[in-house]
Amino acid sequence: MFANYICPRCFSKEGVLNNALRYSRPQSLNHRSRSQDIARLFSQHARRADTLKTEPYTTPLQNDVKNIRESVEKGKESxxxxxxxxxxxxxxxxxxxxxxxxxxxxxxxxxxxxxxxxxxxxxxxxxxxxxxxxxxxxxxxxxxxxxxxxxxxxxxxxxxxxxxxxxxxxxxxxxxxxxxxxxxxxxxxxxxxxxxxxxxxxxxxxxxxxxxxxxxxxxxxxxxxxxxxxxxxxxxxxxxxxxxxxxxxxxxxxxxxxxxxxxxxxxxxxxxxxxxxxxxxxxxxxxxxxxxxxxxxxxxxxxxxxxxxxxxxxxxxxxxxxxxPLLTTASGAKFGKSAGNAIWLDSEKTSIFDLYGFMLSTADADVERFLKLFTLVPLHQIAQAMEFHAKDPSARHPQHLLAHELVSLVHGATAADRARSQHAQLFGRRGLLDTKTTTGDSEASSASLSLVPDLTLPRSHVLGHSFVHVIVLAKLTDTRSMAQNAIEAKGIYLGASGQTRLVFSRRVEDRKEVVREQDLVEGRWLVLRKGKKDVGIVEVVDDEGWEEKD
CATH class of the missing domain: 3.40.50.620 (HUPs)
Incomplete structure (x- = not known):
């Protein structure tokens, strides 16, 4: 089919297709676009050949382009x-x-x-x-x-x-x-x-x-x-x-x-x-x-x-x-707004931190399927992640991969990196919450924290105010009565610096208890946890700095 074409690069008839293949995009799975690239390069080669006074090329190119596309796509995935x-x-x-x-x-x-x-x-x-x-x-x-x-x-x-x-x-x-x-x-x-x-x-x-x-x-x-x-x-x-x-x-x-x-x-x-x-x-x-x-x-x-x-x-x-297929939970329940358990893509309705954490909590039975559906990670890399998981399930490597990829998809790579860093500092290297209520890990970490706050407040709005007040502002609960009930149920924990991560070393015991200076991590962060997974991070700044920021 190349009888009338001479490649000006190598002055051979076969060189037209060879060079077209060489200069197309082999990394891309987009076979149709690759074929279009080949067609364009094919035409360029032919025009150059004509300029060099070699054998003339025929028009139109449609039939040859079709043949090139079929030769490239034969045996390829659709x-x-x-x-x-x-x-x-x-x-x-x-x-x-x-x-x-x-x-x-x-x-x-x-x-x-x-x-x-x-x-x-x-x-x-x-x-x-x-x-x-x-x-x-x-x-x-x-x-x-x-x-x-x-x-x-x-x-x-x-x-x-x-x-x-x-x-x-x-x-x-x-x-x-x-x-x-x-x-x-x-x-x-x-x-x-x-x-x-x-x-x-x-x-x-x-x-x-x-x-x-x-x-x-x-x-x-x-x-x-x-x-x-x-x-x-x-x-x-x-x-x-x-x-x-x-x-x-x-x-x-x-x-x-x-x-x-x-x-x-x-x-x-x-x-x-x-x-x-x-x-x-x-x-x-x-x-x-x-x-x-x-x-x-x-x-x-x-x-x-x-x-x-x-x-x-x-x-x-x-x-x-x-x-x-409709997205379902591990139990088979429909996963959507009408089922009352929606995870929103708007960061105002579901924070980036919570979205990352939700995907991190994916069941082992679902994570491979979700990686295939919600990411562009190649299948062989997903298979490798599952092999690592089989050797060390507690590391939750595929869950971390899924969480970072999905947040990158929806909110961008920078937001995903921040969420991963924040989870690592809050929950440790394995991405698991430290739910112990001991004080043996309360020494300050040598590295300063770099967290993404849910909100920033001046010191005058935090210190001396009740934890109930701050819990509602941090959106850990919707109302003051819900915050009071969570405290009475022994479900509110206060974060403190550990040697390698933040630990939740004590509970808030009294609904009337107020926030003190010593409750702040590094004098800047108030970290609260409701239950085992819901975390609220408040950045506390000087009133002067707050006024400038405002």
Whole structure:
């Protein structure tokens, strides 16, 4: 296939491909971007050869580029192989071989929908977003979609009772916050990917279906979506059957929710060439509804001036869906906001310190799976971490790796380094709390502490004030009565300097007890612990310094 090409570097026909391979990015798992690099270099070599008056090259290059891509990618992992190996794929809506072919031959857009029922994303949202990140790193356009319009109805998927509808103002505020959070997260995702030598990310655009949903008239909705829906199909969906069987029933608004969500898929398909939706396993029915809606639209909708309609008979025009497993705890309980145990990605709702600590407490049975899902750590390195863990489980090496990687992903490498250092100084080398109430380890450490405080207060606001007052300010409890109850239950410990780490050498015994100068570590830090894991760190500064800071 290189008969008409001469490489100006080595003046050989074979040198075109050899040099293209040499100067492409071998470190990257992004085979599509690598192929694009090769195609670009191939063209450059050909132009140089023409400049040197060697044999002429033919145009266009498309067929040769296709052959080069196939020769490079033959035997290589597809992005679906990567997702499958890391445990992302729960179900595929459509033929897997068809989706694999689509991803190899074209650049379809990919989207993930997010319900803005809270002002922040939580760890559970990371599963589909990480799958989306892998798609982006493979060069596909990605679209995180916030449901600012569909949230007004409420998704019934996976629920046995109706959602409490929020006000339009609350939904709009939540949507704006999550859009902003997603845009910031995607920049951090890019930096995190670069730290793992992953490049070539596709374009990413955060969308909100409130941009087009309110403009959808009832007539347009019924003509575009409603005419292609059969009641038997909708009634056969698990969510509907469960709700009907429970006796609580389902409102018409909830019943039609999958149709509203399917319109998002139709809109993104028409406007941004999105052909793949990723969602949680509880979204499978909604995703299938979207695929059916696109197929119906392709077959029946009249042509719109200016719109380039895809050929319904072309296999490369087919829409697909991919679901990821729902995140569960070691006990099998659903892990999410609705389950009441959400770990938020907003540092104002879940501190970076607490996020790090939460991932550090991951059960041995879950840590390998979480490393594959929540990080870009190569699989062979994860296997090595698990081998170290088998030899010395108490060191919790994979848990430390998971905590640092996830915090780096969400809050950046600097924040992750600080959280790791803080945990090391608070909990020791093995990352475990010293829960002993002895005083034998109370000698001051020679190295000064470098902690990240939960808040900074002047001395006049701390010394002489009750521990109850400070416990509430440090957000270890929500109310004074809860702080008093924790003290009476012997659950509040005071940190002190040890030889190698901070130790919690005594309890706060009396609800009326006040903070004294000798309670401060190095005259600067007041470190409190509630129970075994909740730690609050208060930096105490001079009043003059506080005024300057303020």
């Amino acid at each position: 992005v679906l192989d990567v997702l499958e190996a890391r445990g992302f794929i729960h179900d595929i809506a459509g033929a897997r071989i068809g989706l694999d072919d689509l991803l190899k031959k074209t650049s379809p857009g990919v989207y993930v929908g997010i319900d803005p029922t809270a002002p922040s994303l939580h760890v559970g949202h990371l599963l589909p977003l990480m799958a989306l990140l892998w798609m982006s790193l493979s060069g596909y356009p990605t679209f995180p979609l916030v449901g600012g319009f569909t949230a007004r109805i409420g998704d019934p998927s996976g629920r046995t009772t109706a959602r409490d509808l929020q006000s339009s103002t609350t939904i709009a505020d939540n949507s704006a916050r999550i859009v902003n959070q997603l845009e910031k997260l995607w920049k951090l995702f890019g930096k995190y990917a670069h730290s793992h030598k992953q490049y070539g990310a596709g374009q990413n655009a955060v969308k909100n279906n409130a941009e087009w949903g309110p403009a959808l008239t009832l007539e347009d909705f019924l003509r575009t979506i409603g005419t292609g829906v059969r009641l038997g199909t909708m009634l056969s969906r698990d969510t509907v059957k469960i709700r009907l069987a429970k006796g609580g029933g389902m409102s018409f608004a909830e019943f039609t929710y999958p149709l509203l969500q399917s319109y998002d898929f139709v809109h993104l398909y028409r406007t941004f060439d999105v052909q793949l939706q990723i969602g949680g396993s509880d979204q499978y029915g909604n995703i299938v509804a979207g695929i059916d809606a696109i197929n119906h639209y392709q077959a029946t909708a009249p042509s719109v001036p200016g719109e380039k309609k895809k050929d319904a008979k072309d296999p490369l025009s087919t829409p697909y869906g991919l679901t990821v």
